[in-house]
Structure formats: C-alpha cells, structure tokens
Amino acid sequence: MTILETKQVCMYFGGLKAVEQVDMQVEKGEIFGVIGPNGAGKTTFFNVCSGNYAATHGDVFLKGEAITGIRPEQIAAKGMARTFQNIKLFNNMTVLDNIKIGFHMHTKTQLWDAIFHTRAYRADEEAVERQGMELLEMVGLSEYALTKAGNLAYGTQRKVEIARALAMKPDILLLDEPAAGMNPNETMQLLSFVKMLNGMGYTIVVIEHDMKFIMNLCNRIMVLNYGKKLFSGTPEEVKNNDEVIEAYFGKPIAV
Ligand SMILES: Nc1ncnc2c1ncn2[C@@H]1O[C@H](COP(=O)(O)OP(=O)(O)OP(=O)(O)O)[C@@H](O)[C@H]1O
Numbered sequence: 001m002t003i004l005e006t007k008q009v010c011m012y013f014g015g016l017k018a019v020e021q022v023d024m025q026v027e028k029g030e031i032f033g034v035i036g037p038n039g040a041g042k043t044t045f046f047n048v049c050s051g052n053y054a055a056t057h058g059d060v061f062l063k064g065e066a067i068t069g070i071r072p073e074q075i076a077a078k079g080m081a082r083t084f085q086n087i088k089l090f091n092n093m094t095v096l097d098n099i100k101i102g103f104h105m106h107t108k109t110q111l112w113d114a115i116f117h118t119r120a121y122r123a124d125e126e127a128v129e130r131q132g133m134e135l136l137e138m139v140g141l142s143e144y145a146l147t148k149a150g151n152l153a154y155g156t157q158r159k160v161e162i163a164r165a166l167a168m169k170p171d172i173l174l175l176d177e178p179a180a181g182m183n184p185n186e187t188m189q190l191l192s193f194v195k196m197l198n199g200m201g202y203t204i205v206v207i208e209h210d211m212k213f214i215m216n217l218c219n220r221i222m223v224l225n226y227g228k229k230l231f232s233g234t235p236e237e238v239k240n241n242d243e244v245i246e247a248y249f250g251k252p253i254a255v
Pocket residue numbers: 013016018036037038039040041042043044045
C-alpha cells in the first residue's frame with residue numbers, strides 16, 4: 001500500500017526551479033531515503049510534502065487522499081509528522097514536558113479549561129502525562145524524562161525530538177538530516193533508533209548527507225539533482241548508477 005505519493009510536484013521560487021516534476025511513491029512499512037548534492041531541492045521537497053510550502057504544480061497524496069495545499073497542522077493530524085534540520089526542543093523544559101506538547105494536539109480541552117483548571121483539563125493533563133511516559137518508555141528514553149532537554153547530549157536531543165513527533169500518532173515520519181552534526185557513535189545509535197521505530201510499524205522518509213547512514217538504513221532511495229529526480233532504487237542500485245556517481249562530482253560513493 002502506498003502511504004505517501006507525489007505526482008509531478010514542482011516548487012519554484014521566482015525563476016528558480018527548486019523542485020521540478022518529482023514523482024515519488026513511499027510504501028507502507030519502508031524506510032525511504034532522499035539524497036542529493038547541496039541545493040538539490042531535498043528540504044524544499046519535504047516542505048511541500050508536509051504542507052510548509054504550497055506546491056507550484058503537482059499533487060501530494062497521503063494514504064490516497066490529496067493533501068496538496070492544506071496546512072501543516074492539518075497534514076500532521078492526518079498522520080504525517082516531521083522533524084527539521086535544526087533541533088527545535090524547548091531547552092529549559094524537561095524531556096517529558098517537551099513530549100507532552102506533542103500530545104496536546106490530540107486533547108479536547110480549550111484555553112478556558114486550562115485557565116480555570118477544570119476537571120476536564122486535569123483529566124487531560126493526567127492522560128497526557130501518562131501517555132508521555134509510555135512513549136518515552138517505548139522508545140527507551142524514560143531515564144531522561146525529568147532532565148532538561150538542553151542538558152542532554154546532542155544525539156539524545158535528536159532522539160527526543162523524533163519521539164515528540166511520534167506523540168502526534170503519525171503513520172509516516174519525515175526526518176530532515178537527523179544525523180547532521182553527530183559524531184560516528186551518535187550516528188550509529190541513531191541508525192539503530194530509526195530501525196527500531198520502523199520495526200514498530202512507522203514508515204520513515206529520511207533526508208541525509210551521511211552516505212553510510214543512508215545506505216545502511218534505507219530499503220529504497222531517491223536521488224535528486226538540480227530539483228529533478230535523477231534516479232530511484234535500492235541502495236545497491238544507487239551506489240552503482242553512473243549518473244548518481246557523476247552527480248556526486250565523479251567520485252564513487254564511499255560507504
Ligand atoms: N525559501 C526559499 N526562497 C528562495 N530560494 C530557496 C528557498 N528555499 C530554498 N531555496 C533554493 O532552492 C534550492 C533548493 O534548496 P534546498 O534547501 O531544498 O536544497 P537541499 O537539497 O535541501 O540542500 P542542502 O542539502 O544544502 O540542505 C536552492 O537553490 C535554494 O537556494
């Protein structure tokens with residue numbers, strides 16, 4: 001079953017064709033990679049998929065439903081969550097409080113309830129606290145629940161950010177350069193973490209520059225170059241494709 005599909009997606013900034021006629025199909029349960037040289041259009045393409053940008057042309061489908069042009073929070077509510085290149089945690093809040101923010105999307109209480117601490121508000125707070133702890137336990141981060149996010153090692157912050165995206169109860173998770181700035185040890189741990197999430201049933205689409213990471217992680221990979229899809233295939237096929245090798249400045253891809 002196709003969970004995320006783009007058809008002829010284009011994104012232009014004035015005369016600049018950042019994304020040009022990209023077709024992509026991500027199947028349920030897979031880890032799908034998006035790679036390409038700097039400026040190839042990867043992040044712009046993600047922004048179109050997640051509703052942060054409205055495509056100039058083309059369509060995006062989530063679980064068969066057209067989501068082109070609808071707002072990011074509506075797309076998130078339909079089952080797509082994402083992380084960004086820069087970590088966006090609240091550093092002065094605990095890990096648990098950061099996670100709880102993700103859950104509040106699903107609670108029914110209003111501002112009124114929060115101000116007056118109504119029974120409904122207290123019940124929601126308790127439920128969110130419990131679900132937050134359950135989520136942290138599920139992903140192996142419960143020991144950090146009461147630690148301030150800003151005090152965590154960089155690699156752990158990244159995991160917490162991914163865990164917070166899971167609070168939105170997504171079917172599909174888009175990760176934009178999750179290994180950026182990590183040391184080799186943190187990258188290895190992140191690889192296991194993402195594989196574990198995939199084992200739990202989450203479909204994952206990931207942009208990454210670290211070739212070793214992407215080749216070891218993904219079932220299939222799409223290569224973008226100058227906004228266009230250059231090639232799509234298994235890691236083995238990508239590694240051996242002449243056009244892909246050429247796009248990476250004529251060098252064989254080191255993995
Ligand atoms: N908001 C914007 N306004 C104008 N041009 C933009 C905007 N966002 C991206 N671009 C341009 O679109 C092209 C694609 O950029 P994008 O960031 O999507 O590439 P990328 O493949 O993600 O690059 P990197 O690997 O360096 O993150 C680049 O030429 C970039 O300068």
